[in-house]
Amino acid sequence: MNPWELIILQPVLNILIWLSYYLFNSFGASIIALTILMRLITYPLTARQLRSTKAMQSLQPKIAELQKKYAKDRNALAQEQMKLYKEAGISPAGCLVPMLVQMPIWIAVYQSIMLALAIAPEGLLNLSRYLYPWPAVYSMMPLNSNFLGLDLAATGNFILALLVGASMWVQQKMTTPPAVDPRQQQTTQMMVWMMPMMFFFFSLWFYNGLALYWLASTVIGIAMQYFITGWGSLLPGREAGQATRDKKYRSRIARVEQAPVAETEAIEADIVEPSTAQEGGKESAGAGDKRQDRGAGYPKSIRQIRRQPRSSRRRYPKRR
Amino acid sequence: MEMRFRQNKALPVKVALLLLMVVLLVTAGGLSGLGCIRGLQAIGWSGGAIVDNTLFVGSKEGRLVAINLAEGGRQWSEALKMSGQGAGLFGCGTPAAGGGCGGGPTGVAIYGTPAVAGGLVYIAGYNGKIYAFDSSTLQIRRIYPREGNLQPIVGGTAAAQDTVYVGAADTKESWKLYALDAATGNERWQFGTGDRVWSTPVVSGETVYFGSFDYKLYALDAESGNKLWEFKAEGAIGATPLVHNGTVYIGSFDRHLYAVDAASGTLKWQFMGENWFWATPLVYEGVIYAPCLDGRVYALDAESGLKLDEYDLGSPVSSSPVLVDSTIVLASQAGGIYAIDTSSGQKRQLVDIEAEVYGPLSTSQGVVYIHTQDLKIHAVDASSGAELPTISLKSGE
Numbered sequence: 001m002n003p004w005e006l007i008i009l010q011p012v013l014n015i016l017i018w019l020s021y022y023l024f025n026s027f028g029a030s031i032i033a034l035t036i037l038m039r040l041i042t043y044p045l046t047a048r049q050l051r052s053t054k055a056m057q058s059l060q061p062k063i064a065e066l067q068k069k070y071a072k073d074r075n076a077l078a079q080e081q082m083k084l085y086k087e088a089g090i091s092p093a094g095c096l097v098p099m100l101v102q103m104p105i106w107i108a109v110y111q112s113i114m115l116a117l118a119i120a121p122e123g124l125l126n127l128s129r130y131l132y133p134w135p136a137v138y139s140m141m142p143l144n145s146n147f148l149g150l151d152l153a154a155t156g157n158f159i160l161a162l163l164v165g166a167s168m169w170v171q172q173k174m175t176t177p178p179a180v181d182p183r184q185q186q187t188t189q190m191m192v193w194m195m196p197m198m199f200f201f202f203s204l205w206f207y208n209g210l211a212l213y214w215l216a217s218t219v220i221g222i223a224m225q226y227f228i229t230g231w232g233s234l235l236p237g238r239e240a241g242q243a244t245r246d247k248k249y250r251s252r253i254a255r256v257e258q259a260p261v262a263e264t265e266a267i268e269a270d271i272v273e274p275s276t277a278q279e280g281g282k283e284s285a286g287a288g289d290k291r292q293d294r295g296a297g298y299p300k301s302i303r304q305i306r307r308q309p310r311s312s313r314r315r316y317p318k319r320r
Numbered sequence: 321m322e323m324r325f326r327q328n329k330a331l332p333v334k335v336a337l338l339l340l341m342v343v344l345l346v347t348a349g350g351l352s353g354l355g356c357i358r359g360l361q362a363i364g365w366s367g368g369a370i371v372d373n374t375l376f377v378g379s380k381e382g383r384l385v386a387i388n389l390a391e392g393g394r395q396w397s398e399a400l401k402m403s404g405q406g407a408g409l410f411g412c413g414t415p416a417a418g419g420g421c422g423g424g425p426t427g428v429a430i431y432g433t434p435a436v437a438g439g440l441v442y443i444a445g446y447n448g449k450i451y452a453f454d455s456s457t458l459q460i461r462r463i464y465p466r467e468g469n470l471q472p473i474v475g476g477t478a479a480a481q482d483t484v485y486v487g488a489a490d491t492k493e494s495w496k497l498y499a500l501d502a503a504t505g506n507e508r509w510q511f512g513t514g515d516r517v518w519s520t521p522v523v524s525g526e527t528v529y530f531g532s533f534d535y536k537l538y539a540l541d542a543e544s545g546n547k548l549w550e551f552k553a554e555g556a557i558g559a560t561p562l563v564h565n566g567t568v569y570i571g572s573f574d575r576h577l578y579a580v581d582a583a584s585g586t587l588k589w590q591f592m593g594e595n596w597f598w599a600t601p602l603v604y605e606g607v608i609y610a611p612c613l614d615g616r617v618y619a620l621d622a623e624s625g626l627k628l629d630e631y632d633l634g635s636p637v638s639s640s641p642v643l644v645d646s647t648i649v650l651a652s653q654a655g656g657i658y659a660i661d662t663s664s665g666q667k668r669q670l671v672d673i674e675a676e677v678y679g680p681l682s683t684s685q686g687v688v689y690i691h692t693q694d695l696k697i698h699a700v701d702a703s704s705g706a707e708l709p710t711i712s713l714k715s716g717e
Binding site: 114120121122125128129131135138139141146151 | 360429518558
């Protein structure tokens, strides 16, 4: 047995089987229970990832302004962006690292489900070498693959695949940032649809047990996301109210938004004309956010941009 | 324009895109890896049946192969047909169809060892059909059922007198032991069990014995199919029983080897290994040699179940051993071929054939035949350990 199997795959597999022993010999219930367990274990990482993503989204209007100013100097743009993130206390890697850490767990769960289902006789024979010497584990074999009338070892359940696709669409919609620039619209649309479509087809092709895991995992993910960052782009009008649940998130955004009132008034007269993109960005911040702060909350580097005479500013290129 | 689009793309969108791509790559990579992992495709591990110096074996191509052991001639039947399920993702056949993957054999998987009786060779396919071939021409004589398919069949067939016995099912919830008329292929009787029957039935006298995944060992009247008794273990039974001297020996997934009185079904003794007892044990001079998936072969007193010795073969043993004179010959899954001298109790490795072995061994005239997962039959001299020329099961080769 290689280290991967010994340290990660074998424990996950045995927990999966052990759970089914205590869940009335229901492997489907065991998959759901394991998904909940795994989601709870990785909750701090998921929460961190969601908060980072959300905080980055909230900075989009400011990023857009930086892009305006440094359109011809990509190095300066990158430096200013990083400076902005630093001042807001956000690490772009904060979105990626938690996901990378969770990946081995995802893969182990995939493999465990497929191994435990022991689709072919070779699978059952192969499975024996992974089992712990616990009566609750080895006496459970082979597992009962029927769950609420669904054969977890079969393929091509259209309703299940549809549920997987729909739930992933909801989650993607909640996660994907609203387009700051209309030209990003296409990209964000692709992001919202690509993963649900792919998983819809995966769910049709692969075993129902795996599709059940995807469905359970996505539904739990949606619930977690709702409590951490709100509905996101799914129901933008309700976001502000929902987001107030998360104190960490609020404090993080406040770090960027807060500024002395006097300074705000000083720049009040010199306001950039709101572009379509900025409107979008405002929407992402929530309908309840009136945004009295017209720049004072921005880092110093951004405030300087705003104080420039209107004539010297480059506007967004006109759309044709 | 493209450049401008790239420049204006906000970092959060880039990060989100990157996340999406990472998720998709991991999923696709994981799934494509899963697509061909061991145990998703039914490949088969049929043992060989030797009659009149001819070895009959089910190949991974889904064909019955007859090998003349004296002259080395080979004959192939036509390939068994899939049950109709389409191919899966990445070109893998669905397990129900017994499909292979990635350019490997794509025929119907055959797990059971053929049974030969009355000039016919009986074989059951993972496509849910039972076939009777003419033993000399390998032409199909009978198919059961004639229309449609049963559930995938893993156990072998047993032919006794004028009846063929096999475990199969119409639906996943209706597993039975079928008794078919050997002459006509018509069903004589069926006996329902609580779960899958992977065990090959064994007929001894007027009784047929077999195990089921419902944890039970059954004894039925061979003529009528009436239940004589049942014995419940603590785990599923997928192994084929051994009947000897009024005792039925059978292994279970609960890690026990059971000795049950053949007449009454009462437990005589039980022995616990460190993994499942998958293969059929072998008895010689009052000693049971029981291979186990823990990589050992246990030598147990047939009467008391007392452990006399154990032999470590280094990797799981799922193939049933054979007796050559007074030597027990075994194969580990990794391809190590071992001999246990019953008089001295010494184990020695005959040869390492470096190919995976899952199915039961067969023997004739001092030579052991091993069907390996690389579509070959390896032949090993049981006394010297010399490896004889391998026989390819690939059709037309």
